[in-house]
Amino acid sequence: MGFDYDLFVIGGGSGGVRAARIASAEGGAKVGLAEESRMGGTCVIRGCVPKKLMVYASEFPDMIEDAAAYGWQVKAGAFEWPKFRATLETELDRLENAYRNTLKNAGVTIHDARATLLDPHTVQLASGETLTAKHILIATGGRPFVPDIPGADLAVTSNEMFHLHALPARAVVVGGGYIASEFACILHGLGVQVTQIYRGAQILRGFDDEARGHITAAMTARGIDLRLTCDVTRLDRSGGAISVTTTIGTLETDLVLYATGRLPNVAGLGLETLGVELGERGQIIVDGYSQTAVPSIYAVGDVTDRMNLTPVAIREGHAFADTVFRGIPTQADHSLVASAVFTQPELGTIGLTEEQAIGNGPIEIYTASFRPMKTLFAGRQDRVLMKLVVDATSRRVLGCHIVGPEAGEMIQLAAIAIKMGATKEDFDRTVAVHPTMAEELVTMRKPARVV
Numbered sequence: 001m002g003f004d005y006d007l008f009v010i011g012g013g014s015g016g017v018r019a020a021r022i023a024s025a026e027g028g029a030k031v032g033l034a035e036e037s038r039m040g041g042t043c044v045i046r047g048c049v050p051k052k053l054m055v056y057a058s059e060f061p062d063m064i065e066d067a068a069a070y071g072w073q074v075k076a077g078a079f080e081w082p083k084f085r086a087t088l089e090t091e092l093d094r095l096e097n098a099y100r101n102t103l104k105n106a107g108v109t110i111h112d113a114r115a116t117l118l119d120p121h122t123v124q125l126a127s128g129e130t131l132t133a134k135h136i137l138i139a140t141g142g143r144p145f146v147p148d149i150p151g152a153d154l155a156v157t158s159n160e161m162f163h164l165h166a167l168p169a170r171a172v173v174v175g176g177g178y179i180a181s182e183f184a185c186i187l188h189g190l191g192v193q194v195t196q197i198y199r200g201a202q203i204l205r206g207f208d209d210e211a212r213g214h215i216t217a218a219m220t221a222r223g224i225d226l227r228l229t230c231d232v233t234r235l236d237r238s239g240g241a242i243s244v245t246t247t248i249g250t251l252e253t254d255l256v257l258y259a260t261g262r263l264p265n266v267a268g269l270g271l272e273t274l275g276v277e278l279g280e281r282g283q284i285i286v287d288g289y290s291q292t293a294v295p296s297i298y299a300v301g302d303v304t305d306r307m308n309l310t311p312v313a314i315r316e317g318h319a320f321a322d323t324v325f326r327g328i329p330t331q332a333d334h335s336l337v338a339s340a341v342f343t344q345p346e347l348g349t350i351g352l353t354e355e356q357a358i359g360n361g362p363i364e365i366y367t368a369s370f371r372p373m374k375t376l377f378a379g380r381q382d383r384v385l386m387k388l389v390v391d392a393t394s395r396r397v398l399g400c401h402i403v404g405p406e407a408g409e410m411i412q413l414a415a416i417a418i419k420m421g422a423t424k425e426d427f428d429r430t431v432a433v434h435p436t437m438a439e440e441l442v443t444m445r446k447p448a449r450v451v
Helices: 014-025 041-046 048-069 081-105 158-163 178-189 209-222 310-325 354-360 373-377 407-419 424-428 438-442
Strands: 005-010 031-034 109-111 115-119 122-125 130-138 142-144 170-174 193-197 225-227 232-238 241-246 249-253 255-258 262-264 297-299 339-341 347-351 363-370 384-391 397-403
Touching (some): 014 031, 014 041, 014 081, 014 130, 014 310, 041 048, 041 081, 048 158, 048 178, 048 373, 158 178, 170 178, 170 241, 170 249, 178 209, 209 347, 209 354, 241 255, 354 384, 354 397, 384 438, 397 407
Parallel strands (some): 170 193
Antiparallel strands (some): 142 262
């Protein structure tokens, strides 16, 4: 049977684009790709890239304030949201064009349309056109989840945060994960009065408890009104404001941001009738090679709900293309993946938390908490946390957690050593770079505790 394509990719995010490019340019496949929205996907268009630019914008007030302590006669003026937003949208346009050019240069045919599946080898575009492919890759990512409460339509999600017409004077952020916590810090840094509401006892569930506590204390000290063990029950329009009813009271705000998790974006794809197995959250179940229960259909990225990070989706997409089109069977490695949370202060992490490691035998915990030189000089009370989780028997470093400025940059480099299996003694015999914050990673001689 002749097919229109060797591979058809549904979804133009990081994972889908990488798979399409490698399959076409290096695997010699005829590839088509459909994207119903903007090329680049969640990360590039409405996720980590614009969010990080907003993080940068939100950090300038502290920098300007600290500059005075260093002898600079500077004063912050008003933050011009419309100017920032216009520059941001120009940058996103540039990135989207870069993604499109990458695909075109690799020989991939782009279809700017929604695509659904008709059978294991056929997709239908929104125009009604049908196309056939020997292999189909689903890379449709995830979507924000908003609970079904009265007035939920008054809330926005992370998708809309980069396109607000104006910054609100007050904002309520609902959620305790990294997206909610990051936006609470961003908005606060931009001068918004922020209340963060989370039904759990502590934000950033799944990260190291000591690091979570450190970030919570810092966010509260900065002036974010963090309300834990609290949940929102309804939203109502109140004049020009929004009335937020919670389990412990009511407050008024100008904007409500829901960041209460994300779900795999599978609705309406037509998977249910094809035999593609879905998990309880709607995620597409795949094996180690990203293959579904239907042999011709594969899936990568957040739609599989394995490890929802952009670089992981890219690795999965590349591994898929290597396996199917380059004759190199490859499984993406999901172990020891470093990540960063761009709160203020920032968190960089890799490996096991102290709580996870406790069940794996005796461990040693090394910690250092100190005021960093740069902000100490300016009179700030900010504190950095460095933490290593070490296997007491093998001496291998099982986890590293850093809270402080540029933690994401530091954890990337520490991740190389930890991925290679570095021991505590490997860290110890590394000469410190002085004066830096990172030197504390190699100067912690005695464990704070043995568990």
